[in-house]
Amino acid sequence: MTAVGIGASLPSTVVDETGAEIAVGSVERIIPLDGDLAEVVFALGFGQQVVATDVSATYPPAADALPKIGYQRDLAAETIAAHAPTLLLATDIAGPPEALDDLRRLGYPLVIVPNEATPDGAGRKIRAVAAALGIPDKGETLAAEVDAAIAAAALRADADIARPRVLALYVRGAIAQLVLGQASNTHWLIEAAGGVDVGAAMGVQDSAPISAEAILAAAPDVLLVPAAGLATVGGIDGLLDIGGLGQTPAGLHRRVLVYDDQLLLGNGPRTAQLLAQLRDDLATTWSRSP
Known part of the structure; x- marks a missing residue:
């Protein structure tokens, strides 16, 4: 079944960064619990489905303008649940753990995505978000573009030159x-x-x-x-x-x-x-x- 108007192939089951299997039935009401993830969701064309963001989401401006659910490290399940999300996206930064456990108990699909501080981290994050949204092919395209751009921007410093x-x-x-x-x-x-x-x-x-x-x-x-x-x-x-x-x-x-x-x-x-x-x-x- 394809979600009407946004091209997502759903329902689906994804294995998140913790190894958990998460059933995703709808991406009509998305809440990214992290500014980076909000940016990725918007970059993948799903900005109109985002109903709230945390205070770290400052880009794009449309993400910054949405209702705020608090800060990614200090979340409250009640505040998030008030927006009736159909999909929550988070990294290992999100917390406290009790709030995440409460959201899971309430039945909200919560997908933890990779958050690697490496040159490959952005691409992995994009692929994981796209998988949760049901658009792995679109995610692969964007991730490959980002990976290539990072590789092109990287400078291999000459060991003989003083480095700041x-x-x-x-x-x-x-x-x-x-x-x-x-x-x-x-x-x-x-x-x-x-x-x-x-x-x-x-x-x-x-x-x-x-x-x-x-x-x-x-x-x-x-x-x-x-x-x-x-x-x-x-x-x-x-x-x-x-x-x-x-x-x-x-x-x-x-x-x-x-x-x-x-x-x-x-x-x-x-x-x-x-x-x-x-x-x-x-x-x-x-x-x-x-």
Whole structure:
């Protein structure tokens, strides 16, 4: 049976990232529990079926304008159920687990999709979302395009050329001031753009609190920060007041690169454009070295 007007072959059963078999009968009322997933759903042509998004969904503007269900890490089953979804899409970031369990008990199909912080992650995410929507062929087409664009944008740095040391940060006022490490999406982006990920070099796996002593010893050349987080600390001046950031080479020369949160921290259809921009911005910023 094909869902009228949107080309999805349903009902179907998909095996999600957890290994669970999820029966999907309708995609008429979709709620992505993650900004990246909302972007993927819209990119696959199912934006009109999305009835709500979480607050991390800022792109496309149509996703940002929809009713909000809260934040992906702090969800409430009652808020989501109020929108009568026929399909929920999430990554391993979604939580708390009790809220997800409640949604499953209420009978809502909840599909967990891959969330790999790798060059292949965007393509895998797109394929998994498309499978849940009942359009695997369309998903394969988009994923292949994104994979190829990421490969084309990647820079293979010459080992004989000095590479800028880039420190990726996640800040939310005084509540969260973290160094991002190897498990973050920023890690592979920095490396593919020709930089050295300082967080990973410091031994940070996921994230760790900013330590002035460790930051000064690491001596990053460039800081990489999500835009919304930067605003919570008062912009670049406020950022450089945190820990030892202002005394690093990056801080002393105000070498700070800022990108949209969803674009930088996720891994979706626009990742290739981000990688190309980061590569160019690193080259321009690094050229300002004394």
